[in-house]
Amino acid sequence: MPEPFEPKIVAFFCNWCTYLAADLAGTSRIKYCPNAEVVRVMCSGRVDVQFVLKAFAKGADGVLIGGCHPGDCHYQEGNYKALRRYRLLRRLIRQMGIEDERLRLEWISAAEGDRVRAVINDMVETLKRLGPLQKSEEERAHLLEVA
Amino acid sequence: MSERETVRIGVYVCHCGTNIAATVDVKSLAEYAGLMPNVVLSRDYKYMCSDPGQDLIRQDIRDRQLNRIVVASCSPHLHEHTFRTALKVGGLNPFYFHMVNIREQASWVHENRVQATRKAKDLVRAAVQRVAFHQPLERGRVAIQPDVLIVGGGIAGIHAALTLANAGKHVYLVEREATIGGHMARFDKTFPTLDCAACILTPKMSAVRAHPNITLWTYSEVTKVDGYVGNYKVTVLRQPRYVDEDLCSGCLECIEACVYKQAKVPDDFNLGLSKRRPIYIPFPQAVPQVPVIDPETCIQFKSGKCKTTCVAACGDRHAINLRAEAKEERIEVGTVILATGFQTFDAHRVPYYGYGKYPNVYTALEVERLVNASGPTAGEVVLRDGGRPAAVGIVHCVGSRDENTHRWCSRVCCMYSLKLAHLIKEHTGAEIFNFYIDMRTPGKGFEEFYQKLLTERVHFIRGRVAEVTDWALDPSEEGKLVIRVEDTLAGFVRRIPVDMVVLATGLEPRTDAPEVRRLFNISCASEGFFLERHPKLAPVNTFTDGVFLAGCCQGPKDIPDTVAQAGAAAAEALALIDAGYLETEPNTAHVVEEKCCGCKTCISMCPYHAVAFVDEIHKSRVNEVLCKGCGTCVAACPSGAIRQNLFEDDEIFAEIEGVLSNA
Numbered sequence: 022m023p024e025p026f027e028p029k030i031v032a033f034f035c036n037w038c039t040y041l042a043a044d045l046a047g048t049s050r051i052k053y054c055p056n057a058e059v060v061r062v063m064c065s066g067r068v069d070v071q072f073v074l075k076a077f078a079k080g081a082d083g084v085l086i087g088g089c090h091p092g093d094c095h096y097q098e099g100n101y102k103a104l105r106r107y108r109l110l111r112r113l114i115r116q117m118g119i120e121d122e123r124l125r126l127e128w129i130s131a132a133e134g135d136r137v138r139a140v141i142n143d144m145v146e147t148l149k150r151l152g153p154l155q156k157s158e159e160e161r162a163h164l165l166e167v168a
Numbered sequence: 169m170s171e172r173e174t175v176r177i178g179v180y181v182c183h184c185g186t187n188i189a190a191t192v193d194v195k196s197l198a199e200y201a202g203l204m205p206n207v208v209l210s211r212d213y214k215y216m217c218s219d220p221g222q223d224l225i226r227q228d229i230r231d232r233q234l235n236r237i238v239v240a241s242c243s244p245h246l247h248e249h250t251f252r253t254a255l256k257v258g259g260l261n262p263f264y265f266h267m268v269n270i271r272e273q274a275s276w277v278h279e280n281r282v283q284a285t286r287k288a289k290d291l292v293r294a295a296v297q298r299v300a301f302h303q304p305l306e307r308g309r310v311a312i313q314p315d316v317l318i319v320g321g322g323i324a325g326i327h328a329a330l331t332l333a334n335a336g337k338h339v340y341l342v343e344r345e346a347t348i349g350g351h352m353a354r355f356d357k358t359f360p361t362l363d364c365a366a367c368i369l370t371p372k373m374s375a376v377r378a379h380p381n382i383t384l385w386t387y388s389e390v391t392k393v394d395g396y397v398g399n400y401k402v403t404v405l406r407q408p409r410y411v412d413e414d415l416c417s418g419c420l421e422c423i424e425a426c427v428y429k430q431a432k433v434p435d436d437f438n439l440g441l442s443k444r445r446p447i448y449i450p451f452p453q454a455v456p457q458v459p460v461i462d463p464e465t466c467i468q469f470k471s472g473k474c475k476t477t478c479v480a481a482c483g484d485r486h487a488i489n490l491r492a493e494a495k496e497e498r499i500e501v502g503t504v505i506l507a508t509g510f511q512t513f514d515a516h517r518v519p520y521y522g523y524g525k526y527p528n529v530y531t532a533l534e535v536e537r538l539v540n541a542s543g544p545t546a547g548e549v550v551l552r553d554g555g556r557p558a559a560v561g562i563v564h565c566v567g568s569r570d571e572n573t574h575r576w577c578s579r580v581c582c583m584y585s586l587k588l589a590h591l592i593k594e595h596t597g598a599e600i601f602n603f604y605i606d607m608r609t610p611g612k613g614f615e616e617f618y619q620k621l622l623t624e625r626v627h628f629i630r631g632r633v634a635e636v637t638d639w640a641l642d643p644s645e646e647g648k649l650v651i652r653v654e655d656t657l658a659g660f661v662r663r664i665p666v667d668m669v670v671l672a673t674g675l676e677p678r679t680d681a682p683e684v685r686r687l688f689n690i691s692c693a694s695e696g697f698f699l700e701r702h703p704k705l706a707p708v709n710t711f712t713d714g715v716f717l718a719g720c721c722q723g724p725k726d727i728p729d730t731v732a733q734a735g736a737a738a739a740e741a742l743a744l745i746d747a748g749y750l751e752t753e754p755n756t757a758h759v760v761e762e763k764c765c766g767c768k769t770c771i772s773m774c775p776y777h778a779v780a781f782v783d784e785i786h787k788s789r790v791n792e793v794l795c796k797g798c799g800t801c802v803a804a805c806p807s808g809a810i811r812q813n814l815f816e817d818d819e820i821f822a823e824i825e826g827v828l829s830n831a
Contacts (some may be wrong), residue, residue, distance in 0.1 A: 053289045063798050067599060067815060070803070079828040096800065131699055132693045132699065
C-alpha cells in the first residue's frame with residue numbers, strides 16, 4: 022500500500038505575533054499536524070513574492086503566511102503590505118496552474134495558540150483534498166524563473 | 169573572517185531533559201545532522217542552555233575550529249541570546265548562529281515520535297544550510313533618555329514612580345482621573361492584615377505630589393506615542409479641570425460656595441452611592457488637593473447663567489478659570505511603565521443574581537465604600553432604605569471561573585470576601601453566609617485569615633449560587649432576597665433568605681486596553697490583559713523594548729503582588745537608564761547602491777521614514793538608526809537592491825530549500 026499523502030507546508034511566521042502564537046501552542050501543549058515547517062521572519066511584510074514561488078518550486082504543497090491582526094502590526098503596517106502581495110500572489114499562482122487555496126494568509130496574534138492548531142490542521146485537510154502539487158521539472162524551473 | 173574560509177558548522181541537539189527527547193529522537197537527529205555538508209561536529213546534550221552545555225560550544229569552537237553554530241532546542245525567544253553570548257565568549261561573532269525551535273514548535277505540539285523527528289530533521293537541515301550564509305554583524309547601541317513615563321496612578325504607578333524618583337530619575341506620572349490612588353483609594357481595610365487602605369496609601373500619594381522628581385498630571389491621557397526604546401516622544405492631553413493646580417490652595421471654599429446647596433450629581437468615587445456638586449473633589453485625601461468642575465452638570469457651562477459663586481469664593485487667588493482649555497504636553501522619555509489597572513466585572517451581565525433589579529444586591533466594591541468611614545454612609549452598613557441587614561450573603565466568583573463570562577480566577581475575591589465578611593460582621597453583627605466554589609487563600613497570612621474567619625461564626629456554603637430571587641415560598645422568606653444554591657458538601661439544594669447580597673465581582677481588563685495596547689505597540693493575552701515577555705522570566709517586560717508592565721493591567725493580583733511588580737518594573741527601567749544604552753538587533757536593512765535603480769518603491773513601504781531618496785545619486789538610502797528591521801522594503805524592492813541583515817534573501821532561500829529538500 023502506498024504511504025498516504027502528507028502535504029508539506031512552508032509557514033512564514035512573523036516574529037511578534039504568529040511565531041509567538043506557535044510558541045504558545047507549544048507551552049500549552051496543543052497538538053497539531055506536523056506538516057508545517059516554520060521560517061521565522063521579523064514581519065509578514067518581509068515575505069517576498071520570491072519566497073513563496075521558491076517554496077512551491079522546491080516542493081511545498083502549500084504556503085502559509087502568518088502575521089499580526091490588522092492594526093496590530095509590530096511595525097505598524099507591514100501586515101497590510103503582506104496582504105497586498107498576498108492578493109497579487111493568489112492571482113499569479115492561479116495563472117501558473119497552482120490552486121490558490123495552496124497559499125494562505127492568516128492573522129494570528131500572540132495570544133492565539135489554538136488558532137495555530139486550527140489553521141494548520143485545516144490547511145493540511147485542504148491540501149490532502151487537493152493532493153500533491155504536481156509540477157514537471159520544466160514548470161518548476163519556470164516558477165523559479167518568475168521568482 | 170574571509171569569505172573563502174571553509175564553513176565549519178557545529179550542530180547541538182538539546183534533550184531539554186525529556187521535554188524534547190521524549191518526542192524527538194535526539195540521538196538520530198544528531199547523527200543525521202553530522203552527515204550534512206559542512207557539518208564538522210554534531211552532539212546531543214541534556215541541557216544545552218546550562219553552563220556545561222554552553223562550555224561545550226565554547227570548547228568546540230576552539231578545539232575544532234568551528235565557525236558556524238546551530239543549536240536545536242527551544243524557542244529563540246527564550247535562549248537565542250544565551251547561545252549568541254556563548255559564541256561571543258568562545259571568540260566567534262555571535263551572529264554566526266542559528267537556532268532551531270524543536271521544543272515549542274515540534275516536541276510539545278506533536279505526539280508521533282517518527283513525525284516529530286522527521287520535522288526536527290527538516291528544520292535542522294534548513295538551519296545548517298542557512299547558517300552557511302551568515303555574516304558577521306555588530307550590534308548597534310541606542311542611548312536611553314533617563315526620564316520615565318508612568319501611565320496610571322494607582323498603587324502600582326505610585327510605587328513605581330516613587331521608586332524611580334527616589335533613585336534620582338525624573339518621572340512623568342499620567343493619570344486619567346482627577347486624583348491618583350486608583351482602586352486602592354476606595355478600599356476600606358486591606359486583607360489579611362486589616363490595615364486601613366487610606367492609612368497606607370495616602371502618605372504615598374502625598375509623597376508623589378511633593379516629590380521634586382515627579383511631574384504629576386492628573387485628568388490627563390496619553391494620546392500619541394512615537395519613537396522607540398530610549399527615545400519615546402509622547403503627547404499627553406491634559407483635560408481642563410477649570411481650577412488651576414498652581415494657584416489653588418486647596419481650601420475647598422469654592423465647593424461650599426457652589427449654588428447647588430444640595431449635592432445632586434451621582435458621585436463616581438462612591439460608585440453613585442452618594443451625591444456630589446458640579447464642583448467637587450473626588451475624596452477628602454485626593455491628590456492633588458484641587459477641585460474639578462464637571463462641565464456636564466455645572467450651570468455656568470450648561471446655560472451661562474450661573475452666579476459663579478465659586479469664582480467669587482476663590483477671591484483674589486483667581487484659581488478658577490472657566491475658560492480653561494485642554495492642553496497638549498509633549499515629552500521625551502526613554503522608558504515607559506504601564507500601570508493602567510483593571511475594571512471590575514459588570515454584575516449586570518449575570519442577571520440571575522439580580523444586580524440592578526433588587527436594590528439590596530450590591531457589588532463588593534460598593535460595600536467597600538459602605539464599610540469605609542469616609543464613605544457615603546460614614547461606615548454604616550445599611551440597606552438602600554436605611555435599615556440594617558440581619559443576614560448578608562456574599563456570592564463568590566461573580567464573573568470569574570465561569571465559562572459564560574470569564575474563565576480565569578481573579579485571585580483576590582476569596583480574600584476580599586473574607587475581609588468583607590469580617591467587616592460587615594464587625595459593623596452590624598449580621599449573620600453572614602459565604603457561597604464559594606473553592607476557597608483560594610494562597611498568600612502570606614491568607615490561610616490564617618480564613619481560619620480566623622471560621623472561628624467568627626461566619627457560614628461557609630460550598631456551591632455556585634444559581635440565582636438570587638425575591639420570590640418567597642414560605643412566610644420566612646417574605647420581603648427577603650432568597651439565595652438558591654446547591655450545597656455541594658451537604659448534597660442538596662438550599663434556599664437562604666438574606667437582607668443583603670454582596671456580589672464578589674472579578675477583575676477584568678479595562679475596556680480601553682486594546683487602544684492602550686496599540687498606542688504602546690504591545691500585545692494582549694487571550695483574555696485581554698497585557699502580555700508579558702515571558703510568564704516567568706520576564707514578567708514585567710513586554711515585547712516592545714523599554715515598555716514595562718506593573719499591576720493588574722498584566723493580570724489580576726493583590727496589593728502586595730502589585731507593589732512587588734511595580735518595584736520590579738521600576739528596577740527594569742533603572743537598569744536600562746543606568747546602563748545608558750541598549751544594544752539593538754543588527755537586523756536593519758541597507759541598500760546596495762550598484763543595484764538600486766532609483767524607482768522609489770521602497771520609500772512608501774517604510775512607516776518610520778527610514779528610507780530616503782538621495783537625489784544627487786538618484787538612489788535610495790536606509791537610515792539605520794531609524795530602521796526597525798521589519799524587512800518590508802526588502803521584500804518590495806524590484807531590483808533586489810535592499811538587503812536585511814540576519815534575514816538576507818540567500819539565508820531565507822537556503823532555509824526554504826532546507827526544509828523542502830527531503831520532500
